[in-house]
Amino acid sequence: MKIVAAKWLFDGETVQSDRAVAFDEKIVALGAPEELKAEYPNAKFFELDSRTVLMPGLVNPHVHLEFGANTTHLKFGDFMQWLESVIAHRDELTEACKAGCYKRQIDAMLASGTTTFGAVSSYGKEMRACKAAPQRVVFFNEAIGSQPAAVDALYADFELRLEESRTMASERFIPAVAIHAPYSVHPVLIKKILKNYGDLPLSAHFMESPAEKAWLERGEGPFKPFFENFLKQTAPLCFPEEFLQLLKGKRALLTHAVHADEKQLRMIAEDGHTITHCPRSNRLLGCGRMKLEKVEELQIPWLLGTDGLSSNTSLSLWDEMRAAVMMHCNAELENISLELLKAVTSRAADALDLPVGRLERGRWADLIVAPLPDDPESPGQLPLQLILHTKRVEHLYIQGEKHV
Template identity: 40%
Template structure:
């Protein structure tokens, strides 16, 4: 479908966060083919269907770069305030973790919640494949990370076979809006033989690889000293007599040395050496502020000059109160209390658009010729007449309540 979409304000989501008034975007075959002033484009392409959204902001659909749809029923299931207490509560309540009888309903609600908050693209980590069909059939553009997890050497073959079956099944749904990929759960939870096999598969795929990395102080302590919470975790819960980490931090990172694109989720405890490795390899971090506060009482230091590309995610409902991307943005604005507000607002919006698309290796996330027409519209008429235009991004985050429209490949999905 060819059309022109227009709006009072356009957030281009380029590096300098340009804002264009009376923006017009020509969409052909799902791509942005021209960007300019709406009326001028309407004159130039007078045969095209065109629609102007007065009082609206047009911007790239948000990218929620890390979440778990399979835990969509678990918003009130677990203990918050300490990563160890949280993981203990997850293990103790494995029976409620999935809640199979209502899982489809919960996943459906969460897909809807994503769309309503302006999200068009997700990096969805799937531990079991239970979310596969719903996500493949959803209007979202999905990078579907089949996750490998398991540390018991005697179970590796079974786990690996199961992983391969899930991956293959997801590949049967592959399309331009459903991209099968693989994820390693984390260095503390994945046997090195299993990890090695999965990484070999990842090398053959064209999609990014995802991993939870250095989320908690306990993980760092375990990998560096084989002690602390995880020592107790493996001895007491998994009854291992003398558990040892499978990797040093450096060893683990070596897995990624010839991976084209990888996203490291959380990284709260990553130090400059690790961050530099990510940056040199043009990998990305996905930061999930609410999840990080609820589990680890901390946020990623956004002022560290060694940060690589940073994207934003909500994580799953098992570590967040909802999947609303607007609330994630607002929480970050207030969570990073000392960061300059205006520049933080722009930075966060880039995390949630162009940086997210870059992390997931998707040609979206910017209003730019050649990009996918993955777009969102928000009706906030006050923004157009703001006395201080440099605060438009800030007031957008403060005021945006729900998306007015979401388009994927130029097709309206909300």
């Protein structure tokens, strides 16, 4: 057993001072350092520098690894230009992203403190790299395809990938399901997947771009020639509300929701879904700003994800938090900083139904030690200063085992 004592500790909800955590694979106790030393006299005791923060490992619920070879291949600034560039370079980028590319992304997330991530996979090529990752991985096998004649073939491909991931299942590798988006997955395919695999963790992209909103709500906009030319499809598959109705009774992670209107957000709130916010991806693809104040008013839980390197420049949640602080410029700084730390720890763990994300007895000992340039003078400012200055972590434990 180990005891780590810290002047500053974030437990997943609040900032505390002069506390310690006792743990082996799981957290055994949280308390005053001297009390834990007396209770567990044989434990190895470590006292951290006052310019560090002990906290739960970070949870990134939405990351794509398949296009991790991208640097300057893809066009940013407009969602449709980006999508067309993805289609043009898809084969080149997926071929370039072999096992070493996946490992580099996984290692980069580890170095920045991510101990759990949700890998959204369209092809399954990164499955074995994710299985071998030191982190806890929720592996979202993604379904995509809107052609009615191809539903059976699409389902067979999806099921093959999902069943392969289920043969690898463990406490650290959790098979899951992703529905790509309401504009790109036929409702019959969605119904079939949810009927047979609706008990698994579920993710979907939802109302990401102005183009998606115009197409789904009015059958107009830049998606119209795209679907007519590429797929011979002249109308959207379903309205946004119909898509949400298909998910009723499930607890889904809905990624983006930048262009969800109040009615759709109320449906999300009533049905108990969670929104995964990806501010840097939204900015680079010209999607705009998620209405965070409305999401919070409706008490919808929200998380923070990095998306993938096809629409971002790093998979660091610290980089994502810094961007969110700047994007939501009307939010009170201390409040949004604390909420962002919750979004990447306790709230994300709750949404994925995983016993991590909080420093409390019985949870897996997934812990990180994040450095600060100086001992902060104000506990209220600690979350903000942590977000502004952290790039890498000093120490990282997964199930009590030290990895950094």
